Amino acid sequence: AQKITQTQPGMFVQEKEAVTLDCTYDTSDQSYGLFWYKQPSSGEMIFLIYQGSYDEQNATEGRYSLNFQKARKSANLVISASQLGDSAMYFCAMREGLTPFGGSTLGRLYFGRGTQLTVWP
Amino acid sequence: DAMVIQNPRYQVTQFGKPVTLSCSQTLNHNVMYWYQQKSSQAPKLLFHYYDKDFNNEADTPDNFQSRRPNTSFCFLDIRSPGLGDAAMYLCATSRARDSNQPQHFGDGTRLSIL
Numbered sequence: 001a002q003k004i005t006q007t008q009p010g011m012f013v014q015e016k017e018a019v020t021l022d023c024t025y026d027t028s029d030q031s032y033g034l035f036w037y038k039q040p041s042s043g044e045m046i047f048l049i050y051q052g053s054y055d056e057q058n059a060t061e062g063r064y065s066l067n068f069q070k071a072r073k074s075a076n077l078v079i080s081a082s083q084l085g086d087s088a089m090y091f092c093a094m095r096e097g098l099t100p101f102g103g104s105t106l107g108r109l110y111f112g113r114g115t116q117l118t119v120w121p
Numbered sequence: 122d123a124m125v126i127q128n129p130r131y132q133v134t135q136f137g138k139p140v141t142l143s144c145s146q147t148l149n150h151n152v153m154y155w156y157q158q159k160s161s162q163a164p165k166l167l168f169h170y171y172d173k174d175f176n177n178e179a180d181t182p183d184n185f186q187s188r189r190p191n192t193s194f195c196f197l198d199i200r201s202p203g204l205g206d207a208a209m210y211l212c213a214t215s216r217a218r219d220s221n222q223p224q225h226f227g228d229g230t231r232l233s234i235l
Contacts, residue, residue: 033221035223035224037223037226042228043209043211043228043229043231044226044227044228044229045164045211045213045226045229046226047223047224047225047226050221050223052221091163091164108154108166108169109166109224111163111164112163113162113163114161114162114163
């Protein structure tokens with residue numbers, strides 16, 4: 001089963017409007033972290049926001065907020081007041097475990113397939 | 122600023138000609154990762170180092186090798202690149218035990234095969 005599912009291959013939003021990018025995850029770990037990254041067409045991966053499994057409040061970073069629903073295993077990214085520069089690919093990712101001791105899963109990130117966001121004027 | 126630096130930004134090589142991509146970091150992180158990302162796909166983890174311990178993903182082709190001579194540098198060697206190896210290669214770092222910390226990515230090297 002996929003660890004991270006992003007069901008929206010593409011999303012369109014008008015400038016200054018809010019948009020929600022969906023992400024659901026699958027894990028049996030009690031302790032994990034959820035990340036959102038932005039990747040513009042130039043290729044660099046830019047970290048946006050983090051949500052820990054034990055965090056009771058939804059994470060916020062400026063115009064970005066994370067709608068974390070633990071029981072539903074969803075971690076949707078909300079971008080408020082979209083800007084033209086927000087047009088990019090957005091990846092949801094998960095990191096399992098707080099105390100990794102060796103093995104190939106040491107701190108690895110599981111990525112979703114991404115959502116291409118286009119902001120239009 | 123502390124960062125992850127990848128060189129070169131663009132690399133063109135010939136089919137079958139060995140190529141090396143480099144990554145350096147000033148973050149002093151224990152773990153360094155190499156990802157391959159093909160067009161419109163998610164990054165795929167190739168391997169990672171935890172300090173000097175090398176961890177290879179099960180499905181990483183033997184054609185791909187890596188070296189980490191010290192904490193700051195990590196190299197990706199592709200011994201005999203094929204057309205299917207054309208991709209963006211991303212290097213990332215993290216502190217091993219802090220799962221609430223993001224992986225920090227470099228700008229990537231876009232590899233083309235002629």
